[in-house]
Amino acid sequence: MQPARPAVPSSHLDLDPLLLLPVRLFVMCLLADLRWYEDMVLANALRIEPPAVALHVELLAAAGYVSIRAAGHRTKLRLTPLGLDRLIGHVTALQEVAGTAARLVTSRHGAPRSPT
Numbered sequence: 001m002q003p004a005r006p007a008v009p010s011s012h013l014d015l016d017p018l019l020l021l022p023v024r025l026f027v028m029c030l031l032a033d034l035r036w037y038e039d040m041v042l043a044n045a046l047r048i049e050p051p052a053v054a055l056h057v058e059l060l061a062a063a064g065y066v067s068i069r070a071a072g073h074r075t076k077l078r079l080t081p082l083g084l085d086r087l088i089g090h091v092t093a094l095q096e097v098a099g100t101a102a103r104l105v106t107s108r109h110g111a112p113r114s115p116t
Contacts, residue, residue, distance in 0.1 A: 014093035031079035
């Protein structure tokens with residue numbers, strides 16, 4: 001007999017607390033190709049004000065996830081290799097956590113019904 005799988009997968013340990021806030025996760029996703037982007041490009045893509053982007057980017061930079069480079073009056077941002085590794089680990093863990101949540105809901109209430 002196989003031991004029961006734990007309800008809480010070990011992957012939850014791979015969730016990065018810094019990336020649990022969606023805006024930070026989305027910033028990292030927008031920078032995932034490791035190219036330099038102006039902060040205004042991110043602000044426009046996320047539909048938030050540049051100062052709000054700057055606040056989150058500063059936290060990500062302090063963790064070593066994002067590089068910041070001044071370019072005249074503009075600020076350019078790029079994901080670091082560490083940032084990419086943490087992003088991939090976090091997204092993978094999120095997928096596993098969501099899958100476990102779906103299995104738990106299905107085991108308690110049956111398959112999800114169509115909204116129609």
